[in-house]
Amino acid sequence: MATKILSAAGSTMLGSKLTLSGESRNVRDEYLFKKSVIPTNRLMRELIVTNVTTRPPLSMPVLTESDAEQERKLVAWTSVRQEKWEGQLVVEGEIPLWLNGTYLRNGPGRWHIGDHTFRHLFDGYATLIKLEFDNGRSKGAHRQIESEAYKAAMKNNKLCYREFSEDPKPENFLSFVGELASLFSGASLTDNANAGVMQLADGRVLCITETTKGSYEIDPTTLETIGKFEYTDNLGTILQAAHGNVTKTDYLTILPDMITPGYQVVRMEAGTNERKLLGRVNCRGGPQVGWVHSFPVTENYVIVPEMPLRYSTQNLLNVEPTPLYKFAWLPESKGYMHVMCKASGNIVSNKELNMQVTLISITIMILFLMTLQQLKVASVEVPLFVTFHYLNAYEETDEDGRLTNIIVDCCEHEADTTILDVLRLQNLRSNGDINMLPFARIGRFTLPMDGSPMGTLEAAVDPTQHGRGMDTATINNEYIGKKHRYVYGCGAHRPTNFPNMLTKVDVVNMTTKTWHDEGAIPSEPFFVPRPGAIEEDDGVVISMISDRDGEGYALLLDGTTFEEISRAKFPYGLPYGLHGCWIPKN
Numbered sequence: 163m164a165t166k167i168l169s170a171a172g173s174t175m176l177g178s179k180l181t182l183s184g185e186s187r188n189v190r191d192e193y194l195f196k197k198s199v200i201p202t203n204r205l206m207r208e209l210i211v212t213n214v215t216t217r218p219p220l221s222m223p224v225l226t227e228s229d230a231e232q233e234r235k236l237v238a239w240t241s242v243r244q245e246k247w248e249g250q251l252v253v254e255g256e257i258p259l260w261l262n263g264t265y266l267r268n269g270p271g272r273w274h275i276g277d278h279t280f281r282h283l284f285d286g287y288a289t290l291i292k293l294e295f296d297n298g299r300s301k302g303a304h305r306q307i308e309s310e311a312y313k314a315a316m317k318n319n320k321l322c323y324r325e326f327s328e329d330p331k332p333e334n335f336l337s338f339v340g341e342l343a344s345l346f347s348g349a350s351l352t353d354n355a356n357a358g359v360m361q362l363a364d365g366r367v368l369c370i371t372e373t374t375k376g377s378y379e380i381d382p383t384t385l386e387t388i389g390k391f392e393y394t395d396n397l398g399t400i401l402q403a404a405h406g407n408v409t410k411t412d413y414l415t416i417l418p419d420m421i422t423p424g425y426q427v428v429r430m431e432a433g434t435n436e437r438k439l440l441g442r443v444n445c446r447g448g449p450q451v452g453w454v455h456s457f458p459v460t461e462n463y464v465i466v467p468e469m470p471l472r473y474s475t476q477n478l479l480n481v482e483p484t485p486l487y488k489f490a491w492l493p494e495s496k497g498y499m500h501v502m503c504k505a506s507g508n509i510v511s512n513k514e515l516n517m518q519v520t521l522i523s524i525t526i527m528i529l530f531l532m533t534l535q536q537l538k539v540a541s542v543e544v545p546l547f548v549t550f551h552y553l554n555a556y557e558e559t560d561e562d563g564r565l566t567n568i569i570v571d572c573c574e575h576e577a578d579t580t581i582l583d584v585l586r587l588q589n590l591r592s593n594g595d596i597n598m599l600p601f602a603r604i605g606r607f608t609l610p611m612d613g614s615p616m617g618t619l620e621a622a623v624d625p626t627q628h629g630r631g632m633d634t635a636t637i638n639n640e641y642i643g644k645k646h647r648y649v650y651g652c653g654a655h656r657p658t659n660f661p662n663m664l665t666k667v668d669v670v671n672m673t674t675k676t677w678h679d680e681g682a683i684p685s686e687p688f689f690v691p692r693p694g695a696i697e698e699d700d701g702v703v704i705s706m707i708s709d710r711d712g713e714g715y716a717l718l719l720d721g722t723t724f725e726e727i728s729r730a731k732f733p734y735g736l737p738y739g740l741h742g743c744w745i746p747k748n
């Protein structure tokens with residue numbers, strides 16, 4: 163039975179979109195988009211991208227128009243089973259001539275292995291997408307990150323490591339026991355570096371996930387996986403935040419400690435692989451450590467969030483996931499924000515720390531711990547919250563320059579953990595026009611620095627201004643740690659089951675500007691400042707769009723007006739992705 167296929171028509175110069183309706187169109191790349199019918203619970207088909215060498219035997223059933231229509235609409239949640247691709251993008255509009263550099267976006271872009279489709283958005287294998295801008299032209303590329311988890315899955319055609327919601331099924335009881343043992347060492351947890359992407363001050367580019375071993379160095383030009391980023395210290399923790407803080411001289415991050423519930427704040431100087439202990443904070447909310455996906459910093463402080471959505475050892479051990487996967491919602495454990503001084507220069511290395519501890523008697527030890535506590539300027543209880551992404555934090559001072567408060571802005575889900583379930587692929591693929599997206603806001607914490615025990619949490623702007631949806635948001639990176647005015651995030655044009663509206667929020671004037679295209683799924687809007695800019699919003703905003711016609715393109719918006727200035731189109735649909743970074747052309 164003939165299958166509707168999309169056949170590339172050689173490298174004609176007329177780039178345009180590949181439709182899934184089977185009509186062959188002039189496109190740039192020799193790709194054969196063939197649809198394989200992989201039975202899933204929602205007639206979900208994987209879009210398979212293979213290099214065209216020979217025309218494979220095609221025996222897939224003909225898709226009805228509505229199937230094809232359905233598939234086009236789901237391109238954001240459709241794996242692209244890719245090896246790699248690179249090509250000139252078709253540009254509509256004008257790319258600013260000052261925009262010279264590379265935008266990289268990381269995300270879980272392949273959600274199946276064999277005929278097994280993963281359960282959750284975050285399970286997907288890391289897929290790196292590149293946009294190169296040079297003198298008004300744009301080149302695109304994508305490539306899978308070759309983690310051990312990905313390579314093992316491809317070799318064995320099955321899941322081999324514990325992903326966010328997916329866990330390998332133990333063959334027998336013995337292997338189950340072995341699996342449990344390996345869990346405590348973290349050996350069975352994935353290294354699928356599908357979340358963060360960043361360029362360190364020394365130029366190296368890392369892709370990471372929330373396991374320490376899920377840190378990979380990649381080549382920002384070829385997107386090749388250079389190899390695992392091996393830390394040379396002996397801090398030995400399993401977990402790390404998916405988003406650290408890159409400065410011009412170092413990299414700060416937080417290592418959640420599940421054994422002695424707390425957080426190690428560490429600093430890695432540019433050019434090294436050694437994380438050094440800056441300070442440690444013990445959890446105040448009991449024996450489980452709160453989930454830290456990201457965290458904010460000010461000029462002088464690291465803010466360590468202790469969220470009441472906490473790691474659950476029991477759920478970590480479960481083979482079948484609970485609605486909160488590896489986590490438990492423990493409101494009775496409350497939420498806290500710990501404010502740690504960056505300790506200008508006095509980094510306490512782990513070796514020194516161990517030596518001191520062995521030499522200190524119990525009484526001096528108590529003095530020492532009290533001294534350590536001084537590293538922590540404050541620890542305040544805050545209202546319950548559910549936050550993955552912190553936007554920024556800054557210090558407020560009085561007329562005498564004394565620190566009065568620390569302000570923390572974040573994407574806060576109104577202390578509702580439902581969002582984790584909404585992000586299951588079955589929901590994303592079946593409820594696009596159902597108003598399933600739970601509410602979210604730009605949450606603003608005010609942390610008092612006068613010794614008061616309680617902080618406050620409120621919406622920075624009226625959430626109805628951005629459809630009561632807000633996540634994967636950024637600010638102008640030049641303003642990290644300082645008072646910012648503009649937030650670029652994904653809001654909601656309802657009814658929707660996912661944040662589908664690019665939104666610029668002015669948190670001073672409390673106004674918003676938005677971009678929305680019916681049925682399109684935008685990824686994190688990333689702001690790139692114009693070289694030499696004075697104004698905070700003088701630059702462009704980049705977002706990767708998966709649209710309802712199965713298209714994939716990079717959208718460029720003017721940072722000030724939030725008007726569309728250009729699109730750089732891929733010749734195929736793009737899977738959704740999480741976060742990006744900008745690498746200026748040196």
Ligand SMILES: CC1=C(/C=C/C(C)=C\C=C\C(C)=C\C=C\C=C(C)\C=C\C=O)C(C)(C)CCC1
Binds near residue numbers: 325404488740
């Ligand atoms: C959390 C752990 C793991 C994996 C984490 C991964 C792969 C990514 C987490 C990404 C998150 C929290 C993204 C949040 C996005 C929110 C969105 C898009 C909200 C939209 C709606 O408003 C491991 C590595 C599997 C195991 C340790 C724990």
Ligand SMILES: [Fe+2]
Binds near residue numbers: 404455456550740741
């Ligand atoms: Fe993230």
